[in-house]
Amino acid sequence: MTNQWKLKEIVLMAVLGVVFGIIYLGFFLIGQGFRNVLAPFGLGQFGYEIIFGIWFIVSIIAAYIIRKPGVAFTSELIAGVVQVLLGTTAGPQLILSAAIQGAGAELAFALTRWKDYRLRILVFAGMGAAIFSFVWNLYSAGNIALAPWLLTSMLVVRLISGALLAGVLGKWMSDQLAKTGVLRGYALGKERRKQREKGAI
Amino acid sequence: MKKEPFNRILDVNNFSFSYENPEAPLLNNLLFSLYENETVLLIGASGSGKSSLALCLNGLYPEAVEGVSSGNIYYRGKNIREFQKGELNQRIGIVFQDPESQFCMIKVEDELAFTLENRKIPSLEMPQRISQVLHDVGMEGVEKKKIHELSGGQKQKVALASVLLLEPELLILDEPTANLDPLSRVEFIDLLNSLRQKRDLALLIIEHEPDDWLDMTDRVLALGSSGKLIAQGPANTIFTKHAARLKKEGVFFPKCYMPENKNFGVRAPLPSSEEIISVKDLTFKRKRHTVLQNVNLNIHCGEFVSIAGENGAGKSTLLQLMAGLLPYKKGKILFFDRELQQWNQKELRKQIGYVFQNPEHQFITDTVIDELTYGMKLNGYTEEKQEDAATRLMKQFHLMHHRFSNPFSLSGGQKRRLSVAAMLDQTPDILFFDEPTFGQDASTTGELMHIVRQLQAEYDVTIVFVTHDMDIVDSTDRAIVLHDRNIIFNGNPEDLWEREDVINQARLRLPYRIRGIQQEGVIHDLIH
Amino acid sequence: MISSINPAMKAVTIMVPGLLLSFTFDVFTPLVYFIFILIITFTLADIRPMTWLKIFSPFVLVALTSAWMATLYANQTFSYGNVLFTIWGVDITEGSLMTGISLGLRSLCFVALSLLFALTTDSTKFMLSLMQQFKLPPKITFGILAGYRFLPVFRSEYQILKQAHRIRGADREPGIKGRIKQFRRYAIPLLANGLRKSERVAIAMESKGFTGDKERTHYHQMSIQTKDWLFFILFAGMLAITIAVSYSLGYLNIFGRQF
Numbered sequence: 001m002t003n004q005w006k007l008k009e010i011v012l013m014a015v016l017g018v019v020f021g022i023i024y025l026g027f028f029l030i031g032q033g034f035r036n037v038l039a040p041f042g043l044g045q046f047g048y049e050i051i052f053g054i055w056f057i058v059s060i061i062a063a064y065i066i067r068k069p070g071v072a073f074t075s076e077l078i079a080g081v082v083q084v085l086l087g088t089t090a091g092p093q094l095i096l097s098a099a100i101q102g103a104g105a106e107l108a109f110a111l112t113r114w115k116d117y118r119l120r121i122l123v124f125a126g127m128g129a130a131i132f133s134f135v136w137n138l139y140s141a142g143n144i145a146l147a148p149w150l151l152t153s154m155l156v157v158r159l160i161s162g163a164l165l166a167g168v169l170g171k172w173m174s175d176q177l178a179k180t181g182v183l184r185g186y187a188l189g190k191e192r193r194k195q196r197e198k199g200a201i
Numbered sequence: 202m203k204k205e206p207f208n209r210i211l212d213v214n215n216f217s218f219s220y221e222n223p224e225a226p227l228l229n230n231l232l233f234s235l236y237e238n239e240t241v242l243l244i245g246a247s248g249s250g251k252s253s254l255a256l257c258l259n260g261l262y263p264e265a266v267e268g269v270s271s272g273n274i275y276y277r278g279k280n281i282r283e284f285q286k287g288e289l290n291q292r293i294g295i296v297f298q299d300p301e302s303q304f305c306m307i308k309v310e311d312e313l314a315f316t317l318e319n320r321k322i323p324s325l326e327m328p329q330r331i332s333q334v335l336h337d338v339g340m341e342g343v344e345k346k347k348i349h350e351l352s353g354g355q356k357q358k359v360a361l362a363s364v365l366l367l368e369p370e371l372l373i374l375d376e377p378t379a380n381l382d383p384l385s386r387v388e389f390i391d392l393l394n395s396l397r398q399k400r401d402l403a404l405l406i407i408e409h410e411p412d413d414w415l416d417m418t419d420r421v422l423a424l425g426s427s428g429k430l431i432a433q434g435p436a437n438t439i440f441t442k443h444a445a446r447l448k449k450e451g452v453f454f455p456k457c458y459m460p461e462n463k464n465f466g467v468r469a470p471l472p473s474s475e476e477i478i479s480v481k482d483l484t485f486k487r488k489r490h491t492v493l494q495n496v497n498l499n500i501h502c503g504e505f506v507s508i509a510g511e512n513g514a515g516k517s518t519l520l521q522l523m524a525g526l527l528p529y530k531k532g533k534i535l536f537f538d539r540e541l542q543q544w545n546q547k548e549l550r551k552q553i554g555y556v557f558q559n560p561e562h563q564f565i566t567d568t569v570i571d572e573l574t575y576g577m578k579l580n581g582y583t584e585e586k587q588e589d590a591a592t593r594l595m596k597q598f599h600l601m602h603h604r605f606s607n608p609f610s611l612s613g614g615q616k617r618r619l620s621v622a623a624m625l626d627q628t629p630d631i632l633f634f635d636e637p638t639f640g641q642d643a644s645t646t647g648e649l650m651h652i653v654r655q656l657q658a659e660y661d662v663t664i665v666f667v668t669h670d671m672d673i674v675d676s677t678d679r680a681i682v683l684h685d686r687n688i689i690f691n692g693n694p695e696d697l698w699e700r701e702d703v704i705n706q707a708r709l710r711l712p713y714r715i716r717g718i719q720q721e722g723v724i725h726d727l728i729h
Numbered sequence: 730m731i732s733s734i735n736p737a738m739k740a741v742t743i744m745v746p747g748l749l750l751s752f753t754f755d756v757f758t759p760l761v762y763f764i765f766i767l768i769i770t771f772t773l774a775d776i777r778p779m780t781w782l783k784i785f786s787p788f789v790l791v792a793l794t795s796a797w798m799a800t801l802y803a804n805q806t807f808s809y810g811n812v813l814f815t816i817w818g819v820d821i822t823e824g825s826l827m828t829g830i831s832l833g834l835r836s837l838c839f840v841a842l843s844l845l846f847a848l849t850t851d852s853t854k855f856m857l858s859l860m861q862q863f864k865l866p867p868k869i870t871f872g873i874l875a876g877y878r879f880l881p882v883f884r885s886e887y888q889i890l891k892q893a894h895r896i897r898g899a900d901r902e903p904g905i906k907g908r909i910k911q912f913r914r915y916a917i918p919l920l921a922n923g924l925r926k927s928e929r930v931a932i933a934m935e936s937k938g939f940t941g942d943k944e945r946t947h948y949h950q951m952s953i954q955t956k957d958w959l960f961f962i963l964f965a966g967m968l969a970i971t972i973a974v975s976y977s978l979g980y981l982n983i984f985g986r987q988f
Contacts, residue, residue, distance in 0.1 A: 006265070007941065008931035010868055014876020015923040022883060023916060035794060041817075042801035044794035078873055081859075084740075085852040085877050089788065091843030092740035093747040140751050142832045144984065145799055145807040176917050179567065180609030182924045184220075185266050193221070261935055287940035295936045301882055302926040303933035305875035307853055314948030315871070319938040327948050349881045367938060526892050547898070555896045561922065562886070562893040565914045579898045609921055623897070 008185070009066050013075040016058045017082030024083075027051045049157045053165030056129035059105035060122050060170030065177075067187035069114045072125060076102030097136060104132025105166075123167035130162030131155075209277075210371050210403055211235040211258060211293075216272035217428075218250070218257050223269045228254055229428035230272070235371060240397060240404040240417050242436070245424030246451035247642050248612070251407045254424070255373045258405075259293040260284060291320060294364035298376040298640070300356035309335075309351075309359055310344040316366040334362045337399075338392060352512055354385025358392070365396070371403045379409065380640045382512060382669045383710035390414060409642040412455045412713070425450040453643045456713050475502045476538075477631055477663050478523055483532030485518060492518045494686040496532070502630075505657055505664045507674040507694070510683035511708045516667045517635055519683065523665070524555045524633050537630075551580070554629035558636045560620035564608040569600055569619060572608050576626040590626060598622040598652070614645040621652060631663040632656065638670055650676070675712035682707050731774040731845065731960070736855035737862045738957040743842045745961075746968045750835055754807065755982035756827055758975045759834035765967050766841040776848045788840045796833030803828045806985035827982070852877060858951040868941035875930045882926070883919060890915055 028051075035047030062075030080098025088094055108125035109117075134155050138144045143151065174188060183189030212234045219226040227250040235241060245251050256262040260281045263270045274281045281289055297303045306312040313331045322330065335341055338358045343351070348359060357377055364372065374393070378386040394417050397404055406414055411421075421439040425431040431450060432443040440447070440458035447454070480498040484491065492515045500506055500523075508516050521527045523534060525541045534541045536549070557563055566572050573591040574582075582590070595601045598618040603611060608619055617637065624632060634653075638646040650673065656662045666673060674680050680697045682690035684707045690697055697703065698715050711719070731739070750759060770776055799807075801816070803825035810823030853874065860870040894914060975981040981988045 005868070006931070007868060007872055007935060007939070008265070008928045010872030011875050011927035011931045012924060014873045015879060015927045016920075017873075018876055018880055018883060019916070019919050019923050021880075022887060022919070023912075026912075039794050039797070042798045045798050074869075078869070081856075081873055082877055084847075085855065085873070086880065087847040089784065089840050089843045089847070091747060091839060091846055092744050093839070093843075095740075096744070096748075140748075141795070142751060142754065142799065142828075142835065145754060145803050145828045145832065147802045147804045150802045173913075173916060173920070176567075176913065177920055177924070179607045180917065180921045181607065182609070182921045185928060256932065256936075259936060261932060265932060265935070287935070287938045287942070290936050290938045295933075297929065297933055297936075299926075299929060301879075302929040305871050305878060305930060305934050307874075307878060311853055311948065315934075315939070316937045318945045318948060319940070321944065321946050324946050324948060324950060327946075349878070363937060521892065524896070526895065550896065550898050553896075555893075557889065557893050559889075561918055562889050563897065564918065565894060565897060565899050576898060609918075 005066075005068065005071075009068075009071075010078070012066070012186075013058070013062050013071075013078045014082055016062055016075065017079035018086070020054075020058055020079065021083055021086045024054065027054045046154070046157065049154050050161055051165065052133070052158050053126055053130065053161035053163070053167075054169075055133075056101055056105055056126050056162055056166035057170045057173075059102055059129060060125055060166050061174050063105070063109055063125065064117055064122060064171060064174045065183060065186050065188045067114065067117060069110070070106065072109055073099070073102035073106040076105065076129075093140070097133065097140065100136045101129045101133045104129040107132075119168070119171055122171050123163045126162035126164075126166030126168075126170070127159050128162075129166060130158045134158055208237045209234045210237055212275040212278075213258075214273045214275065216257070216270065216274055218253060218263060218268060218270045220253075220266055220268045223271070227428050228257065228424075231430050233422060233430060233433060235403060235405060237370070238397075238401055238403055239419045240406065242411055242414055242418045242421045243405060243407045243424065244409075244411060244421060244447075244452055246426050246453075247409075247614070247644065249424040249426055249452075250428050251424060252375050255295055255375050255405070255407060258371075258373065259295060260289040287319065291367045292369055293371045293373065294367045294369035295373045295375060296357070296360050296364055296377045298379050300353050300360065300380060303360050304348050304356075304363075307347055307349075308344070309340075309346050309348055312348060312359065313363050313366060316363045320367065330366065334365050337365065337396065338362045352385070354381050354389060357381060357385075357389055361389075361392075365400075369402070371405065372397075373405045373407070375407045376409060378413075382708065383671060384708040387413065387710065390417075393417075409453055410455075411453075412457060415455055415457070423447055423450075423452055425452075451644070457717065476500065477502045477504075477536070479533075479535045480519075480523065481533040481535070483522065483529060483534060485515075485522060485527070485529055485531075487518075491686055493522075496688060498681065498688065498691070500631075500663060500665065502663055503657065503661045505653075505666075505678045506681060507666045507668055507677040507679070508681045508683060509668060509671070509674050509707065509709055514683040514707070515686060516683050520555075520633050520635055520665065520667050524553050525549050526555070551627055552630045554624035554632040556621055556624060556632065556634045556637050558639050560616040561609060563620045563623060567607055568605045569595070569603045569608060569611075570605065572619060572623050573626065575623070580627070594622045594625060613641060614648060617641060617645050617649055618652070621649070625656075628660045629662060631665065634664070634666045634668075636667050636669065638668065638673065646670070646673075671710050671712040672714070675714060682709070731769070732849040732851075733956075734849075734960045735858050735862065735951060735953050735957045736850045737858035737951075738953050738961060739846060739850060740855070742961045742964045743846045745965050747839055747842055749968060750838055752983050753835070753972070753975075753981065754828050754831050754985055755975065755980045756830050756834065757978065757980035758971055759831055759838050761971045761975070762968060763834055763838045763841060765971070766838060766845065769963075770841065770845050774845060774849050776844070781844060781848070784844060785840060788837065792833040792836045792840075795836055796829040798829075799832045800825050800829030809985070809987075824985075828985075831982075854949060854951065857947070857949050861947060861951045862953060866941065867939075867943060867945060871934065871939065872931075875934065876927060878930075879923065879926060883923065886919060886922065887915065890918060 031048045031051045034050055035044040038044050038046050058079040059072040059076040063072040076098045080095040083094050084092055105125040105128050108121055108128040112121055177183055178188055178192050213231050216231045217226040218228040243251055253262060262268055276289060304312050306315055310331055314327055317327050317330060335343060338361055340358050348356060378389050390413050408414055415436055418436055421436050422430060423432040423439060431446055432439050440454060476499050478500040480496055483493055483496045485493040510516050522529055564572060566575055570591055573594050574587045577587045577590060600619060637649060653664055657664055668674060675694050677694060680694040681688055682703055690703045698711055746762060800821060801819055807828040808822040808825040812820045812822050813826060814821050856870050856874050859865040860867060976988055
């Protein structure tokens with residue numbers, strides 16, 4: 001699989017991992033803000049649920065830009081490794097969590113045979129990652145001990161977060177990037193050019 | 202006498218290349234050869250495809266960008282398409298312009314080992330080869346250092362070392378000194394000159410400002426704006442016989458072939474004696490490290506001041522302090538006789554403009570027009586007034602056709618112009634520039650200086666420039682030289698050129714105007 | 730000492746308790762293991778206690794939050810035992826309190842394990858050993874390293890962006906809309922530059938003869954030695970012992986079932 005990928009595409013995934021490594025920090029602070037408000041009611045973890053979707057955004061952006069099978073999975077995995085290099089306090093296990101999330105996002109693209117990159121598919125990918133990570137967290141974070149009504153509402157919040165913060169935001173950011181002209185050498189940039197040429201005719 | 206070139210290394214045979222549309226190729230039907238041991242200078246207008254040509258020659262393009270090519274390139278008689286992946290790269294090495302983005306490892310030794318590992322050199326031989334090549338480029342003992350902690354000049358030497366480890370026959374240098382300060386630039390060129398003789402290297406040098414390379418150049422290739430080779434031959438014929446053609450195509454000339462020395466405009470009328478900024482006993486520390494110590498400085502209304510000095514001397518820090526971007530604890534900075542920290546931020550931003558080294562850092566909207574009206578909106582201008590002011594700026598800065606373009610997608614020169622225009626939504630009293638010409642080509646620099654002169658003359662704006670370019674320093678009203686946390690020179694540029702001690706201490710270089718005279722003097726002395 | 734352990738092996742070792750501790754829901758098991766990690770951290774790992782404390786302390790609050798949530802809202806399986814007290818109409822049982830404390834302690838174990846890894850591991854060597862021992866393709870290995878190398882560049886770029894926006898008054902926009910705009914203003918230039926740089930560095934690497942070929946020589950020859958296996962056995966063994974002791978003392982609880 002990796003043989004079909006260009007080195008620049010792999011470096012791109014790593015760079016996404018680094019840039020979002022910086023951006024995650026910002027979101028982590030927002031999450032803590034929510035947490036502080038919700039904590040007295042015992043709903044502090046919800047603070048992080050709200051922003052959880054941002055963790056899947058690398059998958060969405062990379063897949064939307066590069067458009068090849070396996071990109072959603074691998075980019076999330078690479079972002080996980082980069083987080084470990086950056087010294088994350090989630091430790092090497094994060095690589096495993098990243099792989100699971102990435103698989104969830106990849107599933108959505110695989111169902112369309114990696115041909116459809118419209119917004120709805122990106123949203124599905126974000127929700128796929130949300131479901132996979134939710135199941136994994138039942139075990140890894142001990143969430144299985146929580147009351148069913150709480151788990152259900154956590155899942156709903158995470159699904160919405162995945163749909164919006166990963167799917168919608170990911171597409172929006174990639175489109176913004178495409179406008180700057182730096183994606184000329186990638187599938188998304190090429191698609192844009194074709195659209196423009198068609199429009200011109 | 203120059204060496205007689207014997208054998209051909211590369212033959213480029215009716216070669217064309219384009220990123221997308223083969224109808225309008227970037228490189229058009231090129232026909233030339235490169236010979237053993239010769240040094241060739243490749244010149245051309247901005248965007249004429251010089252860098253793309255370099256990557257076509259070592260076989261990475263068109264594949265890497267999925268471009269289209271026609272015609273052939275032969276390396277020692279063998280078509281480069283027939284080489285294994287990675288094989289040709291070892292015979293033809295490239296050093297790139299940007300020191301930040303040509304490394305993949307953190308430490309110097311690992312970066313150099315990366316090249317050796319690619320060549321499958323046995324591990325046991327590596328340490329010796331690494332220390333040898335570092336010695337060759339004058340960088341002994343930096344093996345364990347982190348690359349990002351080195352200076353620009355040192356990074357380029359490490360980049361050169363890593364490419365030399367390929368033991369190439371042909372070395373391509375793609376504007377390797379564009380991001381270096383003047384002295385590092387001279388050092389790098391001298392280093393290459395001695396290396397090419399020791400190692401029997403052929404060099405292909407891509408340069409916007411070819412002056413310093415001319416002494417070692419055997420031949421010049423000139424690319425025109427349509428991607429065609431418009432002239433090749435020895436420098437003294439190219440820049441004389443073909444001068445008219447080259448000029449028409451927008452190719453930059455070495456200064457020594459310019460009919461008259463193009464100076465960056467005339468000096469404006471003498472500034473008034475009123476002080477716009479005065480710095481008193483300013484000391485600034487970053488963590489425990491003292492960046493500036495007891496600095497005193499006055500800047501007068503309408504003055505054009507340049508600040509020069511080595512990297513890390515605190516130039517940018519001083520500029521940021523004067524612009525109110527950094528808080529200070531010891532000393533005073535008065536802006537119109539009032540302490541900076543007592544000014545209302547909004548008021549201050551109206552009166553102080555600041556242009557950053559990389560124009561992209563300043564862009565905050567999606568289109569050129571939004572970029573220009575951003576500040577006006579914040580300050581509650583009417584729509585009509587916004588439109589008027591923006592149109593005036595777009596006209597003045599030649600951006601009319603780019604009204605709805607994304608700022609990031611503009612060319613280098615257009616970005617630079619936009620970044621200045623965006624500061625002029627209301628005419629500021631003072632404009633700070635942090636190395637605005639760094640890594641820019643000669644025409645962008647010339648354009649910028651023209652604009653600055655206009656601002657100073659017509660609107661009486663005070664200008665402060667941090668710069669490495671001594672030709673710019675030469676054209677300002679006053680030069681300030683920083684060294685070792687303090688100002689070691691403050692006066693007329695004319696007087697600065699007399700102070701050899703200051704020039705050496707601060708690692709400066711004389712401007713071309715003076716160097717030219719001195720060189721002529723040497724030749725004069727030799728003849729008589 | 731621990732910094733000399735093969736990094737890939739270290740990562741795997743850290744992952745073993747990182748994964749298996751998630752089975753346990755009693756207080757004893759994670760507590761004992763937490764103490765064990767602390768002992769290792771401050772005897773074998775050459776980590777400055779102040780540095781460690783600075784990074785670790787905020788996570789105590791995070792742990793408390795998750796403990797409190799689990800205590801309040803544990804489901805039936807986990808709320809065994811007597812009701813200890815009632816808050817906001819919710820009965821807090823022995824079981825739910827234990828579950829909460831257990832989850833909190835477990836998350837502290839994870840953070841301590843992560844720090845033990847992060848503070849003793851060289852990034853380059855970690856990647857190299859993933860390539861040499863775990864067959865990560867060179868293309869991915871060096872691609873990641875090339876991207877990771879830009880971290881300081883992005884950091885300083887972020888600082889410059891902040892200043893540039895201040896100059897333009899872009900830091901003065903209030904409200905959520907202003908926040909979103911601000912996010913875009915940082916993210917897009919950072920990413921645009923990042924993309925350009927990743928293209929350039931990929932070209933530079935290939936210009937140095939890098940093809941992604943798996944056959945290559947190694948300047949740093951990474952290997953797994955006896956001490957690496959001992960390290961693994963120490964952590965895995967200690968986990969087994971802790972669980973065994975916990976079981977024999979009757980504390981062990983797996984998924985709410987007492988053993």
